[in-house]
Amino acid sequence: MIINTSLQVRPHWAGVTLACLVAGASSCGERSEVPPPFRVVAEDAFDLPLVGVTSQQRTLFNEGDRLFGLPFRPVDGLGPLYIRTACGACHEEAGKGPGRVTKMAVVESDGLTPSADQSALPWGHTQRPYFVAGATQPIAAPTGVSLKLSNRIGPAVLGRGYIEAVADEEIVRVEAEQASRTDGIRGRINRVEHHSEANPDQPFHTLKKGDRNVMGRFGLKARSATLDDFTADAFMGDMGLTSLLRPVEPLNPDGLTDDERPGVDLPLLTVNQVADYMRLIEIPARVPNATGSALFARTGCDGCHVPSLRTRADYPIAQLAGIDAFIYSDLLLHDLGEGLADGVVDEQAGSRDWRTAPLIGVRFMRNYLHDGRATSVEEAVLAHGGEAQMSVQHFKALSDSDRDVLLQFVQSL
Numbered sequence: 001m002i003i004n005t006s007l008q009v010r011p012h013w014a015g016v017t018l019a020c021l022v023a024g025a026s027s028c029g030e031r032s033e034v035p036p037p038f039r040v041v042a043e044d045a046f047d048l049p050l051v052g053v054t055s056q057q058r059t060l061f062n063e064g065d066r067l068f069g070l071p072f073r074p075v076d077g078l079g080p081l082y083i084r085t086a087c088g089a090c091h092e093e094a095g096k097g098p099g100r101v102t103k104m105a106v107v108e109s110d111g112l113t114p115s116a117d118q119s120a121l122p123w124g125h126t127q128r129p130y131f132v133a134g135a136t137q138p139i140a141a142p143t144g145v146s147l148k149l150s151n152r153i154g155p156a157v158l159g160r161g162y163i164e165a166v167a168d169e170e171i172v173r174v175e176a177e178q179a180s181r182t183d184g185i186r187g188r189i190n191r192v193e194h195h196s197e198a199n200p201d202q203p204f205h206t207l208k209k210g211d212r213n214v215m216g217r218f219g220l221k222a223r224s225a226t227l228d229d230f231t232a233d234a235f236m237g238d239m240g241l242t243s244l245l246r247p248v249e250p251l252n253p254d255g256l257t258d259d260e261r262p263g264v265d266l267p268l269l270t271v272n273q274v275a276d277y278m279r280l281i282e283i284p285a286r287v288p289n290a291t292g293s294a295l296f297a298r299t300g301c302d303g304c305h306v307p308s309l310r311t312r313a314d315y316p317i318a319q320l321a322g323i324d325a326f327i328y329s330d331l332l333l334h335d336l337g338e339g340l341a342d343g344v345v346d347e348q349a350g351s352r353d354w355r356t357a358p359l360i361g362v363r364f365m366r367n368y369l370h371d372g373r374a375t376s377v378e379e380a381v382l383a384h385g386g387e388a389q390m391s392v393q394h395f396k397a398l399s400d401s402d403r404d405v406l407l408q409f410v411q412s413l
């Protein structure tokens with residue numbers, strides 16, 4: 001959503017004249033003489049910039065927002081293979097879905113355990129169904145091998161600046177605390193290798209390509225450390241748009257190394273602006289609900305969906321520095337059991353492991369969990385297995401009215 005400083009109100013009688021032309025004048029002459037007053041319709045807006053946004057930040061936000069919604073074309077460097085043409089196709093209005101990615105993994109005969117030999121997938125684990133720029137084949141599922149297919153719906157990208165700003169020591173502290181719990185909750189940091197070249201134009205991190213032991217926090221299995229890294233990866237992997245941070249086109253069956261736009265497709269500025277847009281999106285305003293949050297804690301949801309974590313004092317966006325970020329996640333990986341396993345390994349994250357989903361903007365979601373299989377929050381909770389088993393038992397043991405209050409609370413986040 002692009003934010004203007006001036007309010008745009010569309011009178012709801014604006015369509016009358018056209019309707020009259022279409023329907024013939026007989027039915028509508030009188031109505032248009034006395035137009036009803038303008039009305040502001042209350043909106044529960046979610047794709048809004050941070051409270052206290054400066055005019056410079058608002059400009060960045062709007063430019064990034066525009067690029068986020070923009071469909072890219074082959075002349076811009078789209079392809080040779082791609083999944084969708086715009087970020088917004090999978091993160092509509094910065095929310096969850098509807099676009100998705102299909103993952104493939106070669107698995108053992110149990111249909112679940114990732115096989116040591118993944119050579120049947122020489123072009124990687126991601127299906128890329130569309131092709132342009134001289135390509136002749138998509139990346140699709142090979143036949144003759146035991147394969148697990150799974151979907152990943154684009155998660156909401158609301159409040160991602162808060163997530164990036166969380167201090168490393170906070171995540172380390174929560175990991176250490178969980179190591180001594182007795183309820184089975186034992187999260188782990190996904191320590192990853194950094195895949196982006198250094199980004200000289202961004203003050204947000206000083207990581208270099210090849211740095212190891214970097215703390216992953218973005219992605220469903222926490223495989224990326226920063227928003228620039230994830231953005232460059234998304235442009236490259238989902239759209240075939242290379243940038244200085246990810247200069248190489250993804251491997252493909254035709255062996256193509258370039259597309260209609262020779263060389264690197266995007267200026268670094270584009271990556272930075274899109275990353276800045278996501279950094280500057282506010283967490284949607286929530287109504288305090290003490291009973292609901294008490295039940296959330298009593299049921300053990302807060303063991304993983306930690307309500308708030310402290311951010312770095314030196315994070316370059318002042319509004320996000322040195323505050324409690326209410327992200328409802330510990331940013332750790334948890335084994336959620338076989339039911340949710342996808343056979344995909346992401347650095348230290350195994351098939352059954354998922355990063356605790358940040359509960360930001362839940363009230364705007366229509367489907368839940370990494371593949372959107374749950375159509376209600378209750379279904380999502382009941383699908384949690386593994387480390388969340390005890391919490392699910394507490395949930396099932398709640399009285400009907402307490403369960404309703406808890407669900408209402410989660411649905412309002």
Ligand code: HEC
Pocket residue numbers: 083084085086087088089090091099100101152153154155156157160217218219220221222227230231234235238239274278
């Ligand atoms: C084809 C659908 C699709 C497109 C297009 C797409 N994404 Fe995503 N996005 C996803 C999926 C699926 C995930 C989860 C990925 C994973 O963990 O493997 C994701 C994850 C993310 C995340 C991590 C969020 C978090 O909670 O950790 C960010 C940030 C993001 N995308 C930004 C972008 C940007 C920026 C673009 C455009 C350059 C983009 N995405 C394009 C589907 C898409």
Ligand code: HEC
Pocket residue numbers: 155185299300301302303304305334336340354355356357358359362367368369370371377380381384387388391392395410
């Ligand atoms: C052991 C850690 C753990 C506990 C305990 C836990 N969760 Fe989760 N939760 C997760 C993880 C990990 C995911 C992501 C799973 C996936 O995407 O498949 C998740 C996903 C969710 C989602 C879906 C969010 C989305 O973006 O789709 C909701 C809603 C949710 N949890 C609510 C709860 C509630 C309510 C409780 C308590 C009854 C709870 N969780 C307990 C780890 C946990």
